[in-house]
Amino acid sequence: MSNPVFSREYLQRTSFIELSARDRAKCLFDSGTERELAGPFDRIESPWLAIQGVTPQADDGCVVMRGKIGGRQAVVIAFAGPFQGGGIGEVSGAKLTAALDLACIDNERGINTSAVLLLETGGVRLQEANLGLAAVAEIISSIIALRRYAPVISVTAGPVGCFGGMSLAAGVSSYVVLTREARLGLNGPEVIEEESGVEEFDASDRSLIWAIVGGEQRYHQGLADALVDDDAEKIAKTVRDFVAKGIPTVHRSELVDLYRSRIAALDTARQLNPQELHSWVNEKEEKEL
Amino acid sequence: MSDFSGTRGRLWFKALTGQGASMPGDPHSVLTADALIGNEQARFLCVVPDPDGRFPCARRGEVGLEEAYTLAVRVREVIDTDTSGKKRPIIAIVDVKSQAYGRREETAGIHLAGAAAADAYATARFAGYPVIALIVGHAISGGFLTHGYQANRLLALDDDGVLIHAMHKEAAARITRRTVAELEKLAETVTPLSYNARDYAKLGLLYKLLHVSNPANPTDGDVSLVRDAVVAAIQDARSGSRDLNNRIESEAAHTARKASRLVHARLEEQWNQ
Numbered sequence: 001m002s003n004p005v006f007s008r009e010y011l012q013r014t015s016f017i018e019l020s021a022r023d024r025a026k027c028l029f030d031s032g033t034e035r036e037l038a039g040p041f042d043r044i045e046s047p048w049l050a051i052q053g054v055t056p057q058a059d060d061g062c063v064v065m066r067g068k069i070g071g072r073q074a075v076v077i078a079f080a081g082p083f084q085g086g087g088i089g090e091v092s093g094a095k096l097t098a099a100l101d102l103a104c105i106d107n108e109r110g111i112n113t114s115a116v117l118l119l120e121t122g123g124v125r126l127q128e129a130n131l132g133l134a135a136v137a138e139i140i141s142s143i144i145a146l147r148r149y150a151p152v153i154s155v156t157a158g159p160v161g162c163f164g165g166m167s168l169a170a171g172v173s174s175y176v177v178l179t180r181e182a183r184l185g186l187n188g189p190e191v192i193e194e195e196s197g198v199e200e201f202d203a204s205d206r207s208l209i210w211a212i213v214g215g216e217q218r219y220h221q222g223l224a225d226a227l228v229d230d231d232a233e234k235i236a237k238t239v240r241d242f243v244a245k246g247i248p249t250v251h252r253s254e255l256v257d258l259y260r261s262r263i264a265a266l267d268t269a270r271q272l273n274p275q276e277l278h279s280w281v282n283e284k285e286e287k288e289l
Numbered sequence: 290m291s292d293f294s295g296t297r298g299r300l301w302f303k304a305l306t307g308q309g310a311s312m313p314g315d316p317h318s319v320l321t322a323d324a325l326i327g328n329e330q331a332r333f334l335c336v337v338p339d340p341d342g343r344f345p346c347a348r349r350g351e352v353g354l355e356e357a358y359t360l361a362v363r364v365r366e367v368i369d370t371d372t373s374g375k376k377r378p379i380i381a382i383v384d385v386k387s388q389a390y391g392r393r394e395e396t397a398g399i400h401l402a403g404a405a406a407a408d409a410y411a412t413a414r415f416a417g418y419p420v421i422a423l424i425v426g427h428a429i430s431g432g433f434l435t436h437g438y439q440a441n442r443l444l445a446l447d448d449d450g451v452l453i454h455a456m457h458k459e460a461a462a463r464i465t466r467r468t469v470a471e472l473e474k475l476a477e478t479v480t481p482l483s484y485n486a487r488d489y490a491k492l493g494l495l496y497k498l499l500h501v502s503n504p505a506n507p508t509d510g511d512v513s514l515v516r517d518a519v520v521a522a523i524q525d526a527r528s529g530s531r532d533l534n535n536r537i538e539s540e541a542a543h544t545a546r547k548a549s550r551l552v553h554a555r556l557e558e559q560w561n562q
Contacts, residue, residue, distance in 0.1 A: 037555075037556050037559045037560065038552060038555045038556050038559065042555055044548065044551055044552055044555060046548070047547070047548050048479060048481060051478070051479060052475065052479065064556065066560070090481070090546065090548050090549055091548050091549070091552055093549075094546075094548070094549035094552035094553060095552050095556065097553075098552055098553040098556040098557070099556060101532075101553075102556060102557060102560045124430075124455040124456075126455060126456060126461050126464050126465050127465060127482075128481050129454055129455040129456070129461065129481050129482050130453060130454060130455060130480075130481040130482070130483070130489060130492060130494075131481040131492065131545075131546065131549075132455055132481070133430065133433070133434070133438075133454070133455040134438075134492065134494050134536065135549075136434060137407075137434055137438035137439065137533070138533050138536065138537075140404075140407050140408075140411065140434070140439065141411050141414075141439060141532065141533045142532075142533075144408060144411045144412065144415065145411075145415060145532060164430075164431070165430070165431060165434050165455075167400035167403075167404075168400055168403045168404045168407055168431070168434055168435070169404075170400065170404075171400050171401045171403065171404025171405070171408075172404045172407065172408050184400065185395045185399075185400055186388055186394070186395065186399045186400040186403060186431055187388065187390050187394070187395060187399075187431075191390060191460070192390045192391065192392065192395065194460065194463070195390035195460070196346050196390045196391055196392075200346065200390075200391060200392055201391075201392045201395075212392070212395050212396050213395055218398075221398070223398050223401055251408070252401065252404075253401060253404040253405045253407075253408040254405070254408060254412075255405075256358055256361040256362050256365055256405050256409065257362065259358055259398075259401065259402065259405065260355075260358035260359070260361075260362055262397075263354045263355060263358055263397060263402070264355075266393070266397060268343045268344055268345075268393060271392055271393060271396070272392075272393055272396045272397060274396055277396065277397065
């Protein structure tokens, strides 16, 4: 981080994190090819929030856009971290599932269509509890269906991160793109502290959090495919490259024997040093050859 | 959840398979058995507590790293071995406290472990293996996503000991800034907030709610009722589509998930405009 802070490039960049969900989605497309589907003027709001005294939003915090990325058909689904922590509700979850399913149908008809998920989400929106959890199960299923034909690319930039059930959605994606500001994990630090005690995880220790779930660590331990600066142009280029690359030979979540053996090799008598897991990257390359 | 006993999974696993062990080399927290259901062999899987487990935060019936990767391995084994002929049903018996909440787990990427297990179940389903989840106890959060929620058909016992939710009560109340009593009160009118299997059935996600006389200590009649329901679910899964659309097309979903259905319809309408 210390280097780029003072560089001209850094100062002149457009921060991806600071863009709204709509603008984040938009900046990934070939200019002028994108259009929003089921947008705010369709006014499909969550039916569960108002009855609990929570103000709903006309797009339920989820933006779906179709268009071309690097000349290829793609759909981008972006979550708005500021609305309910990017939490997955019935409507926002259905938007993602429906978009993935329609992309899947296009692929079955011979129209190659990729999906890009901009995941800034704490997971299930607890005000919609069981319908949020059900939506996440359906999202995971639809990603797995689509990635047989075209890549599904997850991008998390920060600062909400990608947590809860949606971290599993990132886990089944073809490619995971993170920034240094991003975090990716199943349980947020506060939840772990609450459930297992402060000696297990001190949620106020920010350097500990980033050392474990931060984008840089996830990349260096081989759980992300790209680590990119918080720069809209660079992120767009990375996404374009993965769209062009197509589906990987094997998806990370299919490497069950490899990861199971890695877990078996861990010394669980103590807490793990995140850096010792950097060896996973080299191992992976060796075993895949 | 304070009242999680973690005994029901093992109990029903034994009742349905006559077995109760882990495969060689597997952690003792994952039970795997191949046993008859109806007139065919099926693979049964269950996550149970193991007080001596290697990971301190995954000893009380949580789905942790070892549990998730073991499930993934045992499900993929079915896909890899049944390459010709009839595809073996996979039955997930669900009584999971939650996912494991630990630092070791996050450090080693438990999100990928959960993804790997969900992936294996979904891959089996898409490949034509009937995947059935039988909820006999708790089905909470990431534990349920990892073990059971990718099934073609979901079955649950109609019983107060069955709890289905995105998070256990104390934490859900805390995060939504309510007391547990307030949450319970609200759940009476806001169906998706309820933990109860009967309310869950109203959401349209469930294939069938099963009424047994003694869920915590099943009689022979209970076991045969559940067995018949599982056989029917397998048949239904074989004749239905391999995606999860049945959960949104069910009769109850027409009411409870109206908004989901509207989203799907609207997106389909606008997709090619």
